Amino acid sequence: MVDVFRALDDETRRTILDELSMRDGQTLFEICSTLTMRHGLSHSRQAISQHLGVLESAGLVETERRGRSKFHYFNPEPLAAITNRWPTRKRTEP
Amino acid sequence: MVDVFRALDDETRRTILDELSMRDGQTLFEICSTLTMRHGLSHSRQAISQHLGVLESAGLVETERRGRSKFHYFNPEPLAAITNRWPTRKRTEP
DNA sequence: TTGATATGCAAGCCGCCACTTGCCTATATT
DNA sequence: AATATAGGCAAGTGGCGGCTTGCATATCAA
Numbered sequence: 001m002v003d004v005f006r007a008l009d010d011e012t013r014r015t016i017l018d019e020l021s022m023r024d025g026q027t028l029f030e031i032c033s034t035l036t037m038r039h040g041l042s043h044s045r046q047a048i049s050q051h052l053g054v055l056e057s058a059g060l061v062e063t064e065r066r067g068r069s070k071f072h073y074f075n076p077e078p079l080a081a082i083t084n085r086w087p088t089r090k091r092t093e094p
Numbered sequence: 095m096v097d098v099f100r101a102l103d104d105e106t107r108r109t110i111l112d113e114l115s116m117r118d119g120q121t122l123f124e125i126c127s128t129l130t131m132r133h134g135l136s137h138s139r140q141a142i143s144q145h146l147g148v149l150e151s152a153g154l155v156e157t158e159r160r161g162r163s164k165f166h167y168f169n170p171e172p173l174a175a176i177t178n179r180w181p182t183r184k185r186t187e188p
Numbered sequence: 189t190t191g192a193t194a195t196g197c198a199a200g201c202c203g204c205c206a207c208t209t210g211c212c213t214a215t216a217t218t
Numbered sequence: 219a220a221t222a223t224a225g226g227c228a229a230g231t232g233g234c235g236g237c238t239t240g241c242a243t244a245t246c247a248a
Binding site for chain 4: 027028029045046049065067068070071
């Protein structure tokens, strides 16, 4: 199980979430392509696969396998843990 | 300059934000004490100092020096960058 | 002024993380 | 059946981050 905070501590993983939030349900190869084409990131397929594994382990990405393809979906729910942890307060002047 | 995401990718730093959000304006020694007493974390003073440096560099903590003491204040503003980056969408069924 | 308090600076160690490489499995196509 | 496509597993490497240690600086108290 991977922490949501740790999952977000990587620009490549954040860009993957950007991509999925724009076009949901992409496969691993599609994500590799769009990352290279539109974001200038050129990593190996395995690198992206491992990133997707981290994101899925953190609950930020859900997957669905059909045939030999695996589709990835962005799930923003775990992000709530971040905003809920520190409720906005006024600064206490000393 | 440290990323907000990287600053949050550490349980000790997150606990420090918890502490400051409960009682704002603590000094380094106070934070060290409360971390040990109430959270079971026993790190050296320098470790906590470095954590505070990361948090300050990320804009999550602001400081104010008076005399030989330095007071630390939690600034939740940078957290907005997280929630604003991925606006909540409905999942697109294929 | 002398000593204690509160913090800063810098080097070094160690473990973890991102990335690659090579090989393997499963499904689809012809 | 044979080939291609989509993805998985595992070991190895390099670099960075967290922590410690030792020393230095600045402010307050006696």
